[in-house]
Every structure is written in structure tokens, then in C-alpha cells.
Amino acid sequence: MDTNLPQTSQPRIVIIGCGFAGLRLAKDLAKSPVQVVVIDRNNYHNFQPLLYQVATGALEADSIAYPIRKIFAGQPNFFFRMADVERIDSGRNTVVTSVGDIGYDHLVLATGSLTNFFGLESIEQNAMQIKSVPNSLNLRSYLFQNFEKALLTEDPGQRQALMNVVVVGGGPTGVEICGSLAEMRRDVLPQDYPELDLKKMEIYLIESGAEVLGPMSKESQEKGKTYLEDMGIHLRLNTHAQRYEDGKLYYSDTEFIRTQNLIWAAGVNGAAIDGLPEEVIARNKRVNVDTQNRVVGQRNVYAIGDVANMVTEEMPRGYPMLAPVAIQQAEQLADNFQRLLKGEELKPFKYLNKGSMAIVGRNRAVVDLPGDLHFSGFLGWLTWLFVHLMTLVGFRNKVITFISWGISYFSSDKALRLIIRPYKRHDFNDQQGVVAAEHKVATAQYHPPVAAPNAPVVGG
Known part of the structure; x- marks a missing residue:
């Protein structure tokens, strides 16, 4: 039981998945009086927005991947276990994994998304x-x-x-x-x-x-x-x-x-995990959560990021499956854990739209910012490069990526x-179903409930 994790009197928060959401939540809990346990099938975090550049030879894989243990070096309340998650046993407050059972006081699903082929x-x-x-x-x-x-x-x-x-x-x-x-x-x-x-x-x-x-x-x-x-x-x-x-x-x-x-x-579909009640799984296989990111009907199980289906008046189809949403939900949940420890009321999630962007090629990109501000071309391209470079994890990755982009720009090679x-x-x-959502998913495989897939087409 607990795969040799240290026993503690502090609450244990188990996070499944170390993508954008899981990573940010674990980092934001660094100074909290809790034990943070992250489970992922890989020992690295990868920056999914640049995977296409690995596929087309612009970057090497280690430019966008970074060891999880190195990210959290020096965070004494952090523990990592590399494992496949098989199911959740909420009755026992336990996560069943390929390396053993891990108990929790609070569980956070940050398992991301899987490809949706719409039955084709x-x-x-x-x-x-x-x-x-x-x-x-x-x-x-x-x-x-x-x-x-x-x-x-x-x-x-x-x-x-x-x-x-x-x-x-x-x-x-x-x-x-x-x-x-x-x-x-x-x-x-x-x-x-x-x-x-x-x-x-x-x-x-x-x-x-x-x-x-x-x-x-x-x-x-x-x-x-x-x-x-x-x-x-x-x-x-x-x-x-x-x-x-x-x-x-x-x-x-x-x-x-x-x-x-x-x-x-x-x-894409959400990457839900076996063990949750069928009624909390939406048709696009995301997990229904309330405005505090708590799984509907659960006392101490939460979901953030792509897997979380938070439906509000402003977002009747749920928040989009985007990295900024995942990061902001993680930040809000970290704050709510602090409130929970103090016995204070949890705050609802509010999304701050900071804009969106896409790159098409050299000197060709489009950027949308709040306030109906849009620009493109070289300025949009520079903005895209800067934002993605700064979001990369690790100084080494930033430097290598910057150098690689510079060489490619001037040599066209x-x-x-x-x-x-x-x-x-x-x-x-x-490998499909095993590595399809490797950037966030820690589950070995997902056996979906009987429901027809009906997720919207999302390109990103």
C-alpha cells in the first residue's frame, strides 16, 4: 500500500497526470502543509503545442520534454511515482496503479485528452x-x-x-x-x-x-x-x-x-478514468465538475484541464480544452485547497481569456487578443515565438529551442x-490508446461507459 510513500499527518493530495494542469497545481502547492503525490506513466512533462515541430524535424524531442523529478527538485513536499493508473476506488480513497495502491485525502484528475475519431x-x-x-x-x-x-x-x-x-x-x-x-x-x-x-x-x-x-x-x-x-x-x-x-x-x-x-x-475526447460513476462522464468523455472543479457527487475528487467538463451559463458546452484554461483551473484549485485547509468557503472558477494564436509558417501567424484586437504577419509570428518560448519548461529547453529556431530561420533548413x-x-x-495522450494521461487504458461519442471537432 502507498508504494513506499512516507507516512505523514498532513493531507495527501494525489494528482494523476503531469501535463499543464497537473504541473501547475503541484508547483502552486509547494509551500502548502500537504503531501503532493504526482502519478504519470512517463517521467517527463512534454510541451504538446510544439509536438508538430518534432514531427516535421524542426526540433528534437528533448527540446520540448523535461524530467518531472528535475522540475520539482528542491520541493520537499513533492513525490512522484511513474505508473499506469488502472482505476479509482473512491470508497477506499485509493488509486489502483500498476505499481500498487496509493491512498489519498484529495484526488485530482489532470489526465488530459485522447484523440476522438468519431467512430471512423x-x-x-x-x-x-x-x-x-x-x-x-x-x-x-x-x-x-x-x-x-x-x-x-x-x-x-x-x-x-x-x-x-x-x-x-x-x-x-x-x-x-x-x-x-x-x-x-x-x-x-x-x-x-x-x-x-x-x-x-x-x-x-x-x-x-x-x-x-x-x-x-x-x-x-x-x-x-x-x-x-x-x-x-x-x-x-x-x-x-x-x-x-x-x-x-x-x-x-x-x-x-x-x-x-x-x-x-x-x-479530442476527455481521458476519464475507470472507477468514476457513469453519470459523471459526459458524452465527450470529459468528467462533469462543479464551479470549484469538484467532480459532481464526489466529496474529495476533483478534475482540472481538458478532462474537466465545467458547464456554466457563460460556457453551456463547457470550457474549451486549452492550456490556458487548464493552467488557470490549476491555480484556482491550489488556492481553494488553501481555503479548505483553513475551513474557508471555496471560490468558483473564473476564466480570464488572454487571447489565442496560431502559426502557419515563417513570418506568418495570427493572434487574437481581448478587446477585439487582432494582428498577424511578422508581429504575430514574433508574438507566437515569444509566448511559446517563455512557456517551455526548463532553461535548457528554452535555449536549445531558441537556437534551433534561429538556425532554421536563417538557413531555411x-x-x-x-x-x-x-x-x-x-x-x-x-501504440494508440497507450501513448495517444502521453503528454498528460497516466492511465493504462480507458474503458469508456456506454455512450455515443459526440465531442465537437477541435483542431488543437
Whole structure:
């Protein structure tokens, strides 16, 4: 019991997941008279917004990942256990993990999100995703493996399918990876594959809505669309991916795009954990919480970040699954734990919208700020770079990322095009459900309640 954690008279707060929400909560509890125990399946925190740059060779994985134990070095009330969470036993105030049971006084779910394929099994079995470091490294290898195959095939149709890339989902993630792929097509691939006619490489972005960057302002949507078209991206708006068969992505009964490179960035579900009552799991598999982030019907179980479904009058569909929401919920919950220890009333969560942004390519980005302020271009690009650089965990990661970006900017080259661990497509799919939400999820696997998936399409 308790996997060799020290016994204490202080309340024990167990946090499952060390993504944006879990990390901030644990740090904000550093000076509180509590024992903080973080459980995660990985021993590192990774910066998910830059995973696409790992996938396209702009950054190495260790530029965006940082050891959890090093982050909390010097915090005496912090303890970490690397484990898979199997289920919650709320009756015993216990988390059942792969390394043993861990008791808690208060439990916080910060398990993040999983990819939502909306029941499209053929796509789920064959598409690639960018939700974890292994996903990104596999995608990078897979893309370059296909270009190696394109050199060898004599079939023009097969060669075209190996070169084509289709990205499904027009949110920030989909837009950002399309822009990065377009720059790679222009600057990198012609150097490595002069025998191929890279002008024939086609990049498609499929979006079910009428605009790309749906959560952003109309100005940013239009500017983002213009950037993508200028970079040679084929946009298919108001288009639904239906199935993927024999290297063909069908978007109607008869219309399809030939591709061996299908990237899914179209939706996410919450990553709930077994053991919670079925009635607290929303249809998008997020966990219903009140305005204090307490799981509905539970006395001492909380949820923050992407997994938390907080429905209010202002947000009838719940707060968006964004890093700023996760961080602010963690900060508020840390404050509420202090109030709880003092016997004071808990304060409800209030979200302060600090804006949103997305990058399309070099000198091309869009930024929305409160007060109906919008800007783009070089200034937007600098703003995006600065915000993401400052948000990275660890001084070393900030320096390495800054240097890598500087070299890429002036040389128009991405040197990290290594096929270190080749694999077949089924190798990638074997990892789905295990590493799909590795950046936050500590669960070994999730057995959802019987409910039809009905999550909104979210690109980021």
C-alpha cells in the first residue's frame, strides 16, 4: 500500500497526470502543509503545442520534454511515482496503479485528452496522430520512409500516394502542421530527394466546418486561410472524412484522395478514468465538475484541464480544452485547497481569456487578443515565438529551442530528418490508446461507459 510513500499527518493530495494542469497545481502547492503525490506513466512533462515541430524535424524531442523529478527538485513536499493508473476506488480513497495502491485525502484528475475519431474505424486503424513524443517521432520517420519508397517505385500512382499528405482538422494543430509541411516541401525535401519532382507533392487540409481556425476571430480565420493557400495547401472546407481504404481517403461515397500519409488532428475526447460513476462522464468523455472543479457527487475528487467538463451559463458546452484554461483551473484549485485547509468557503472558477494564436509558417501567424484586437504577419509570428518560448519548461529547453529556431530561420533548413527507428504502419497503431495522450494521461487504458461519442471537432 502507498508504494513506499512516507507516512505523514498532513493531507495527501494525489494528482494523476503531469501535463499543464497537473504541473501547475503541484508547483502552486509547494509551500502548502500537504503531501503532493504526482502519478504519470512517463517521467517527463512534454510541451504538446510544439509536438508538430518534432514531427516535421524542426526540433528534437528533448527540446520540448523535461524530467518531472528535475522540475520539482528542491520541493520537499513533492513525490512522484511513474505508473499506469488502472482505476479509482473512491470508497477506499485509493488509486489502483500498476505499481500498487496509493491512498489519498484529495484526488485530482489532470489526465488530459485522447484523440476522438468519431467512430471512423478505418481511419482510427490507419491514421497518424500527434498527441505524444513517440507519436511525433514515429510520424517523422514514417514520412521520410515513404519518400524513400517513392524513390524506388515505378508506379506513378503509388509514387504520388507516397508523396501526398492529408491532414484532417482545420484547428491550430492542423493548420500548423500543414504550414510546417509546406515549408519542408519547399526548403528541405528538394535537397534530400532531387530525383523526385517535389512540385507534384500535394498537401491537403480537410475541415468539416466552413473555416479554418474555427475558435478564432473572423479576421484570423481569413488571414490563416490566405496564408495556407499562398503556401500551396489544398483546402477542402465543409468536407467530412468518411473512410480510409487501400491508400485512399474518401470524403464522399466516390471521391477520394490518394495518400499513404494521413494525419488526424480533428478531435479530442476527455481521458476519464475507470472507477468514476457513469453519470459523471459526459458524452465527450470529459468528467462533469462543479464551479470549484469538484467532480459532481464526489466529496474529495476533483478534475482540472481538458478532462474537466465545467458547464456554466457563460460556457453551456463547457470550457474549451486549452492550456490556458487548464493552467488557470490549476491555480484556482491550489488556492481553494488553501481555503479548505483553513475551513474557508471555496471560490468558483473564473476564466480570464488572454487571447489565442496560431502559426502557419515563417513570418506568418495570427493572434487574437481581448478587446477585439487582432494582428498577424511578422508581429504575430514574433508574438507566437515569444509566448511559446517563455512557456517551455526548463532553461535548457528554452535555449536549445531558441537556437534551433534561429538556425532554421536563417538557413531555411531542418536538419533532424533521421529515420532512427523504422516501423510499419501497424506498429504505429499498436501504440494508440497507450501513448495517444502521453503528454498528460497516466492511465493504462480507458474503458469508456456506454455512450455515443459526440465531442465537437477541435483542431488543437
